[in-house]
Amino acid sequence: MNHSRWRLAREKKLAAGPAESPEVTVERAEIRLAMAFAQAVYERRKELGLSQAERAGRAGLTQAKISRLEGADTVPTPPLLRRLALAVDASLSIALDDDREEVTFTAHPAA
Numbered sequence: 415m416n417h418s419r420w421r422l423a424r425e426k427k428l429a430a431g432p433a434e435s436p437e438v439t440v441e442r443a444e445i446r447l448a449m450a451f452a453q454a455v456y457e458r459r460k461e462l463g464l465s466q467a468e469r470a471g472r473a474g475l476t477q478a479k480i481s482r483l484e485g486a487d488t489v490p491t492p493p494l495l496r497r498l499a500l501a502v503d504a505s506l507s508i509a510l511d512d513d514r515e516e517v518t519f520t521a522h523p524a525a
Contacts, residue, residue: 445486447515451508452486458502458519459484473501 482488499506504519
């Protein structure tokens with residue numbers, strides 16, 4: 415391959431962008447989900463005007479656990495998700511797609 419062909423091939427490769435390994439793609443999706451969940455927990459707590467300690471008390475958790483959840487530093491288990499939703503009188507919806515993660519707490523209607 416002459417120099418000009420090598421340069422053209424290199425430019426095409428650079429223009430295509432870096433190739434991401436499947437492991438990195440999976441990890442990136444997991445991080446997006448953790449961040450979406452953290453944002454939903456934070457927003458629902460703020461909607462209710464609760465401190466982290468108050469929310470923790472309602473869910474039978476520690477303030478530190480709520481802080482880790484809101485900071486996307488921990489992965490919640492299904493039982494923990496249930497406790498969090500019940501503690502703020504809401505339903506929890508999680509939508510997962512190839513490139514989108516959506517987590518929402520929907521308040522129960524007032525009785």
